[in-house]
Amino acid sequence: MPLVAAVIALGACLALPVMAGDESPQAAIRAFELRIVQRRVPQAQRVLRATEGERVELRWSADEPLVLHLHGYDIETRVTPGKPAVTAFDARLTGRFPVEIHAEGGSQHRHGALLHVEIHPR
Template sequence: MLVRTPAARTAATLAAATLAALLLAACGQDDDPSVATPSTAPTSVAPSSATPTAPTPTVTGTPSASATLAAVDRQVTVTIAKKRVDPPTGRITVSKGQSVRITVTSDVADELHVHGYDLGARLPAGTPGSVEFRADKTGLFEVETHESELVLFQLVVR
């Protein structure tokens, strides 16, 4: 493409610079959940009604009572202690379009990762970390920790 006028050259240069900046910014966003901002405060404290033989993590279908947080359709709370996941690993099914909040507390520093959505959060030892997102992709997605390589549960979006 041949640009002859100074105004057209300037517009083309600006367009190229904007495109380059967008591409460079996208390259800085990788699948590493350590780039996510960690949650520094618990998003909710749900009483554990799961027994040691519970097949799936605790899920509540009601919005959080916290006035400072937006309402979510599904809340999932998981605790990790001595490499044991509580409630035990299982599947959680949500409907496409629902908002989901996953809160994990680990006894050791780790990273939470939601595959397929490429979301993550740091998990400082003993401090809850959360991710919140709209389940807009259908399929089966593993939710795991990176350092300890524990599968917390499988998220099914239908």
């Protein structure tokens, strides 16, 4: 359905939730506790899996100031030591999306992907 696809794409661009008419208002929450040390997360957290339609929360803490960029959904989250932050979104786009680190005040992708988020179709 082209119209639905366009609406979803628009919602993703603006990083705003888009309400779908046939969906339960109470989506399941898929939460991950992620501690970044020296710009890395543990190996077991390098790929995070969730299912289309879930509410995803990436709960971050870090040992230095960082900006985390979730590609695809295009959400930036700022985290600083002692000040955890959450990247929360409704998993409406399926696919494999990198989270990259942007150094505070910079816009480079020098470090590659911190991890990938996989949203699997229902």
